[in-house]
Amino acid sequence: MNLNALWEYANPKKFIETTDRVLPFVAWSAALLLAAGLVWGFFFTPEDYRQGSTVKIIYLHVPAALMAINAWLMMLVTSLVWIVRRHHVSALAARAAAPVGMVMTLIALATGALWGQPMWGTWWAWDPRLTSFLILFLFYLGYIALWEAIENDDTAADLTSILCLVGSVFALLSRYAVNFWNQGLHQGASLSLDKEENVADVFWYPLLVTMAGFVLLFVALVLVRTRTEIRARRTRALEARERMQA
Amino acid sequence: MIALLTRDMRLAVRAGGGFGLGLAFFLIVVVLVPFGVGPQSALLSRIAPGMLWLGALLACLLSLDRIFALDHEDGSLDLLATSPLPMEGIVVVKAFAHWLTTGLPLVLAAPVLGVLLNLPGPGFGWLVLSLVLGTPALSVIGTFGAALTVGLKRGGLLLSLLVLPLYVPTLIFGAEVARRGAEGLAVTTPLALLAGITCGTIALLPFASAAVLKVNLR
Numbered sequence: 001m002n003l004n005a006l007w008e009y010a011n012p013k014k015f016i017e018t019t020d021r022v023l024p025f026v027a028w029s030a031a032l033l034l035a036a037g038l039v040w041g042f043f044f045t046p047e048d049y050r051q052g053s054t055v056k057i058i059y060l061h062v063p064a065a066l067m068a069i070n071a072w073l074m075m076l077v078t079s080l081v082w083i084v085r086r087h088h089v090s091a092l093a094a095r096a097a098a099p100v101g102m103v104m105t106l107i108a109l110a111t112g113a114l115w116g117q118p119m120w121g122t123w124w125a126w127d128p129r130l131t132s133f134l135i136l137f138l139f140y141l142g143y144i145a146l147w148e149a150i151e152n153d154d155t156a157a158d159l160t161s162i163l164c165l166v167g168s169v170f171a172l173l174s175r176y177a178v179n180f181w182n183q184g185l186h187q188g189a190s191l192s193l194d195k196e197e198n199v200a201d202v203f204w205y206p207l208l209v210t211m212a213g214f215v216l217l218f219v220a221l222v223l224v225r226t227r228t229e230i231r232a233r234r235t236r237a238l239e240a241r242e243r244m245q246a
Numbered sequence: 247m248i249a250l251l252t253r254d255m256r257l258a259v260r261a262g263g264g265f266g267l268g269l270a271f272f273l274i275v276v277v278l279v280p281f282g283v284g285p286q287s288a289l290l291s292r293i294a295p296g297m298l299w300l301g302a303l304l305a306c307l308l309s310l311d312r313i314f315a316l317d318h319e320d321g322s323l324d325l326l327a328t329s330p331l332p333m334e335g336i337v338v339v340k341a342f343a344h345w346l347t348t349g350l351p352l353v354l355a356a357p358v359l360g361v362l363l364n365l366p367g368p369g370f371g372w373l374v375l376s377l378v379l380g381t382p383a384l385s386v387i388g389t390f391g392a393a394l395t396v397g398l399k400r401g402g403l404l405l406s407l408l409v410l411p412l413y414v415p416t417l418i419f420g421a422e423v424a425r426r427g428a429e430g431l432a433v434t435t436p437l438a439l440l441a442g443i444t445c446g447t448i449a450l451l452p453f454a455s456a457a458v459l460k461v462n463l464r
Contacts, residue, residue, distance in 0.1 A: 138411040142404075146394065149404050158461040159394055163408065166390065166454050170412045173443070177415040180436070181422065 010087035012230050019223050026223065030216035037209030045202050057115045059207060063214035064107035068136065071101025071218060075143075076168050079161030089226065091157035092233070094164065095147055096225030100218060102140035109133055128178040135174045139167045153233065247331060247339050254343035257316075268305040268348045269355055275301035276359040287364045294363035295373060295424030301359070302352045302377060303384060303417055309348050310388040311405055313340050314396040314459070323396075327463050333456035341382075341389040341452070349381030365428060372427020376440060380420035383444040386451050387412045393455040397462045415443055 009015050041059035075097050081090040112130065113123045124130065146163055150156035279297050280290060317323040326336050356377055357370050365373065391409035395401030419440035426433045 135411055135414055138407075142408040142411060145404055145407055149395075149398055149401070155397075155461055155464065159458055162454055162458050162461075163394060166451070167412070170415065173415040174411070174418075177418040177439075180439070181418045 007085070007087070010081075010085070010089050012089055012234075015089050016227060016230060019227055023220065023223050023227075026216055027220040030213055030220050033209055033213030033216060037206050037211075037213050041203075041206035041210060045206060054115055054118055055203070057111050058203065059210045061108055061111040061115065062207060063211045064104045064111065065133070066211060067214050067218045068101055068104040068108050068133065070215075071097050071104060072136065072139070072164075072168070072171070074222075075101070075164050079164040082157055082161050083165075088157075088233075089230065091161065092229040093222060093226045094161065095157075096229055097218075097222045098140055098144050098147070100221045100225070102137065102144065104214075104218070105133055105137045105140060109137065126182050128175075128182060131178045131182070132171075132175045135178075136171060139171055143167065247335055250326070250331070250336065250339045251343055254340065255347060268309050269351050271308050272301050272305040272352055272355060273359065275304060276362055279363065291364040291366050291428070294360060294365040295369060295428050296421045297363060298356050298360060298365070298373060299377070299380075299417060299421040299424055302356060302381065303413060305352055306348055306381065306384045306388060307406055307409060307413075309344070310392050310409065311395070311402050313344050313389055313392040315392070315401070318396050324463060327460075333460055334452045337389055337393065337452045337455040337459065338448075341386045341455075344389065345382050345385040349377075349385050353377040353381060368430050369424060369428030372433055373424045376420045376423035376427070376437070379423075379437070379440050379444055380416050383416045383447045384413065386447045386455075387416070390451050390455040390458065393459040393462065396459065416440070419443060
């Protein structure tokens with residue numbers, strides 16, 4: 001496959017046409033996978049011998065945390081594409097992904113707090129992982145605020161994409177800095193592919209389904225929001241043209 | 247470059263450019279701490295390093311929007327942009343001037359205010375050293391934030407929102423150096439990391455700030 005053909009989809013018209021066809025599939029499979037995964041996870045898995053039924057919050061917590069980080073990664077990639085190739089759809093996709101990523105971060109924090117209350121005996125602890133998620137949330141907040149504050153679209157796209165690049169470096173720095181600053185309460189990764197001790201298969205398979213569901217949900221939401229942004233911009237352009245003629 | 251530096255310094259010192267403002271703010275924050283947490287000297291000396299770092303950071307934040315805003319208003323920033331000096335150079339000089347007029351006075355004032363918070367004896371040297379190493383990073387990061395928000399009407403609050411998360415690593419390592427120093431522990435690791443962050447930001451961030459400034463002056 002010719003990789004250059006990929007850039008065709010940066011054409012807004014082509015993007016809208018393609019997503020018209022793709023979006024229903026993505027959205028429905030996201031809905032199906034999420035429904036299946038959550039029902040499976042909530043009602044048809046055994047209770048953990050120590051954590052009881054609270055273990056089941058993992059089906060929301062882990063996928064949300066996964067997408068919270070990957071949403072930022074996606075914004076980083078689309079920001080780079082905007083800086084290098086200046087495709088407007090790319091900048092708009094970054095803009096569209098930010099609130100979704102922020103909500104994912106909030107879901108991860110909130111479900112973590114709900115689980116932490118019975119398990120750790122506290123809603124919140126200044127644990128490195130929790131803290132870095134809170135910092136990630138602040139980064140999302142600043143990024144979105146900057147988009148909202150600037151009126152000129154291209155200026156906003158330029159500034160936010162540079163903020164995204166710089167922010168990524170500092171988010172990584174903060175991630176390791178907080179490790180240094182406090183000892184962890186949060187358990188280590190139990191889903192890695194290369195470790196001996198992983199989460200048991202009964203929990204793992206439904207989790208895999210919900211994770212896939214969250215990924216597709218994220219893709220669907222970002223596609224919808226990007227289409228909205230494109231159309232909003234087109235409407236504004238049309239209105240401006242009409243004002244010129246009037 | 248030197249002309250620009252002296253000009254910025256003179257403006258900051260003479261024309262109510264916030265030279266004393268940051269210092270006064272630092273003083274007030276430190277004075278308010280005991281009212282908030284109570285006057286027990288044992289508690290105060292435990293939180294003193296962190297509070298001094300936090301106060302210095304907030305005082306630094308206070309004067310950030312002046313780095314570019316006034317020059318942008320009267321058009322001298324556009325003149326600077328068309329001058330033969332590269333934008334990166336302008337940004338570095340601006341950050342350096344900000345450090346000299348804000349960061350350095352804070353560093354010098356910190357030990358005096360440390361007395362107010364009952365900072366333990368061995369902590370003074372480490373506090374000053376950590377601030378000397380850390381405040382340049384605060385200025386450089388702040389310059390990036392100021393460059394991002396230079397064209398905005400009410401950019402002050404947004405500036406804080408953008409800059410504060412970026413300050414996290416510097417604050418962590420700086421306060422850690424001061425805390426460990428005050429408790430008589432080994433400080434080499436956080437000190438090296440703090441110096442690394444400062445050197446890294448000074449080396450790389452001006453390029454981002456310059457790019458942002460160019461976009462804003464377009």
